Amino acid sequence: MTKKRIYLSIPLMPIFLAGWVSMSSTDTDHMHSKYPFRPLTMEELARFHGHLGPFIVLGTRIGEHAVTAHQFPRHFGLTVNVECPDQPPPSCLIDGLQLSTGATMGKRNITHVVADEIRVTLRENDSGHTLVYTFKDSTKALLKKWEEEKVDVEKRGEQLYGMKAEDLFNIESSGEEDH
Secondary structure: OOOOOOOOOHHHHHHHHHHHHHOOOHHHHHHHHHOOOOOOOOHHHHHHOOOOOOHHHHHHHHHHHHHHOOOOOOOOOEEEEEOOOOOOOHHHHHHHHHHOOOOOOOOOOOOEOOOOOEEEEEEEEEOOOEEEEEEEEEHHHHHHHHHHOOOHHHHHHHHHHOOOHHEEEEEEEEHHHOO
């Protein structure tokens, strides 16, 4: 058995390196976004999380809104900060955000800060464009009503899945003038 050796031609090396060095962060963002965005299905959320709970759906709605309505990058080029309680069900918001934005704990571009009130801040790293999501009073009231009426958790998730981010959250935007 003979081994094949592949040599990179020395004259090609400067061209290869020049192409590598000249890529801007925008070019590399496109390289990392080789997976086209599509909204996540209820089945995908449940498969990842174990069930279709309301908070994974709420996290997903936030992330999908940032990506579609504000063209935030996915996977790389964004930072997500989640302020919420440290226990489920509110902490399940983090799973929805990871799935919809591609920001993950492993890449260290999503962080969790323990807080009583829920507040999610997404930042596009290159431009500084920032979005802040907080629950509308009507969303808090709906979640409380479902809890008191002991509505099935999956039913809550299904109902929220059909709702728009603009109807669920107060959304503040800053640094958007570059967009």
